[in-house]
Amino acid sequence: MDLDLHLASIAAGDPDAFGAWMAEAERPLRASLRSFATRVDVEAVVQEALLRAWNIAPRVERDGAPNALLRVTLRIARNLAIDEVRRARSVAVGDDDHDASLRFATTVAMPDPLLREAIHTCSERLPARPRQALLARIASEGAEHDGTIAARIGMRLNTFLQNFTRARKLLADCLRGRGIDLGEVV
Amino acid sequence: MTPDEREELIEAVTTAHRTIDPFTRMVRGHEAFHDLDDDGRRVAYERTLATRAIERALDPKGWTTTARAVMSRLRPAARRP
Numbered sequence: 001m002d003l004d005l006h007l008a009s010i011a012a013g014d015p016d017a018f019g020a021w022m023a024e025a026e027r028p029l030r031a032s033l034r035s036f037a038t039r040v041d042v043e044a045v046v047q048e049a050l051l052r053a054w055n056i057a058p059r060v061e062r063d064g065a066p067n068a069l070l071r072v073t074l075r076i077a078r079n080l081a082i083d084e085v086r087r088a089r090s091v092a093v094g095d096d097d098h099d100a101s102l103r104f105a106t107t108v109a110m111p112d113p114l115l116r117e118a119i120h121t122c123s124e125r126l127p128a129r130p131r132q133a134l135l136a137r138i139a140s141e142g143a144e145h146d147g148t149i150a151a152r153i154g155m156r157l158n159t160f161l162q163n164f165t166r167a168r169k170l171l172a173d174c175l176r177g178r179g180i181d182l183g184e185v186v
Numbered sequence: 187m188t189p190d191e192r193e194e195l196i197e198a199v200t201t202a203h204r205t206i207d208p209f210t211r212m213v214r215g216h217e218a219f220h221d222l223d224d225d226g227r228r229v230a231y232e233r234t235l236a237t238r239a240i241e242r243a244l245d246p247k248g249w250t251t252t253a254r255a256v257m258s259r260l261r262p263a264a265r266r267p
Contacts, residue, residue: 015260022256023248030235030252037231038224041215043252044204048213050256084215119243138241142202142255158190161197168237182236 002066010069011058018054025070026050032074036081045084049077115185122174130167133160187221195222199230200237202251206259 003024009017029049033042053073062068123131136149150160172182187195198218207214219227238250249257 041219044215116243142251
């Protein structure tokens, strides 16, 4: 799949087109940073790289190969991660990291409707409190600290986090019962 | 650090909530990440992958909380200079 089908609209400033691009680009972007997971907060790097992708999109030129914007974003993310490692004076970046991310640019997967349905069904079967924690964090859209979300739904922070952990585990167990390994999915 | 405290730190890192550094204007790492050892950070990364897959499936547009957090920063700001 060539996500550059959204590029012209993104370059013209259409946030919805960027959202559609991001829905597919986020997973390979995050996966490309696996080798940095012990050295940088990958979530922060992913978000910063996506914001920069939005800013740089008008200057990205298609080169005949698919996913030009994704390839640029993977490189941005990798450079951000390397900068962060160097800034923290952590372990030196090894050869394994060099351009390892680029192979992900051509492996963007389409969402699987059956998987989506299975996750929906399993989430509806969660016990009340874990389900409440899972849905509350999703509803917050990354805009609130967990402490704020926990207070709103009447949980202490540690209880909220425990319920969230339990929700994901129970959901993974339910999916496994349907022959789906969440670890393989991601 | 007790095992329960470590578990809470790991789970805390899996949120998409991140602040913006007021000086660099860049997305700042989660404070809990810095309190974790390498194994804890690796677990947090893997759990985040699984969590985002769940979020993606439960969202009508296929957006994760990461995508929504990024979108919220695009709309008011348009493009950064």
